[in-house]
Amino acid sequence: MELTTNGRQSGSAVAAPAHELDGQPSAQNGSAEELGVLGEVHNIVIPPIPCSFPWRNHPDYKALTEMSDAWVLAHFTNLPGADGRPSSFAAEHMIKSAFHMQATLPFADGISERMPPIIKMMDWYFMIDNILDDPSEMGADPERADKVVDSVLTVFRDTYVHPSPSSSPLVRILTDTAAEWWAEMCQGMPPKQKARLSKAFCDYLEANRLQVPYRNSRQLPDLETYLQVREDSIGWWPCAVLIEHCQGFELDDEALSHPLLIELQKNTVQHIFMTNDITSFKKEYMQGDFCNIVSLLYFRKLYDPKGDPQTPAPTLQGAVSEAIEMIRERDENAVRLMQQIRNCKELINKPGVEQYLQGLGLWMSGTIYWHLVSGRYGICATTDLHQTPPDMLVPHQLNIDVNKEAARTLPNGVMMSAAC
Template structure:
């Protein structure tokens, strides 16, 4: 996608200095959990998932950034296994996801576990370690939502009923995994957001916008790859159908919508000091609430910078 379709983001992006450290340990993790035949495969290296972690969580410590890098790798490699024929067989996708969901709820893994299962169990154990029960319950629910969305995505590829906007959003918000990514803002920062702040309408809107904007941008960048293989849960296709327009015009419409969402996110972000005051937060609570909100918009800015540079979408 050319630069003239890039979003204008009012939030700065920063990069963690611990990328080289995390990259070395991430290669070792891929060796222990062989989600790839070769952890040094040039194609995977060109995606630069460690850079995404470093841009998304720039304040994370060395070990925390390594966990983030391993998570980024898992998301992409787990999703990509469904790009081929398996992704058109929902009855086979569902048991794969159910076994991972069972791990979230304490099920013992069988002796002959797949690499996906051992990798996910490792990530979940490391993520949950030391976190309060309330965070773990929320994170487990969000992981379940992400995992359980894949059978529906597979069913969509063989369905004769393409989704409308509401159906698109319901599924995209699951498969995008953004709620799990935002849970890690707390985990990697070693804090927990007060419930009154986490569920306040202003912060909920910021979180939803920060989740949806990357999905729209990603739909545009990945459309040339997804359309030929029958992926229907892409907003570009929906806009084409709504407006009876070309793919190029639909991409422009989607990016314009995303830019409006960016502006709304900025407006809401600027309201946060008033929200904190109205809630009567203590100085410590305000600091934690602001760290979380900053984490959301930092991820947004960092992801969009990475997306414009990664080799993952160059084939498009």
């Protein structure tokens, strides 16, 4: 069901050919409103992202960087795209984007010998995330996405056969590399911890499978549904288990089921995925992907049948500001909940709880750091990934060029579910 605005043009407000992004309208261009929205996309500024937790990097990050680069070059060089064309996110792109920093920043106190498989996992994570997100790969093709998900699930369900029997080189590489780091990671891992890790990976893959139909149909879910799906599709829950594994402790069932810790985890994962949604919005928009908190907040207002036609039309920058306030709320909640946990003797005295709290804080700050410095989303807030820290307290302009693999034409409309 497509929802229309009161007195506003629905659908066409998001339509604009990708080749118009140089600012020169073509003969095929649409209304001034279309170009205005496209201009908004290019001029978005990200306000400082609220985070009360300091960042730090792993003391062995240089050695881990070298290890990561070598592994990526050995496994992903000339990786084929989903349709046989050269992939836009093969080895050189992965190295430049420094995906491994998403392991050295949040797992800054990890036991060194346990870090290599975690680094490999993070490199792999971004590879499959790209493939399942990008509409030019499998992000808008449920059938091909199913084949990837079903194959990789065999690794985490202990039904994997070496080598993967898939006829697709892409699926084989993704499955076989997953099996490699999974086997290394699970050595010596307590059975309950491994079971939680396995479930978290399966939930991540299934959540990404759910997102493909939304992307393919241009239909966005209501906000509550999106938040629920995104909590799993961001892929953070396996990383939460690795906070324990990388430091050599295991939270007991009582700690894991405590309402305070559960609420803290929920605020943490939402802080993380909203940070990702804000910083990745422009790149995703240029690929024709609207499964994003900024898009959702914007289109909910644009297509609100109860909206007052006399009020100013919503803006994308306004949606970014609204998402920032949602992050601020999660940050404040995290600070409050950590204090409550530290004041709860029955919980804070359990082995590993204090280290776990520190790990959650590092995940929030480390996520912001990496998004600002890696260049993946075009912010480039520092000239050196490791030596010059970004200023997290100043606004940042998304100053990226058109994604080289972006669809040539953006969608002509976005659908919202009737529940919005």
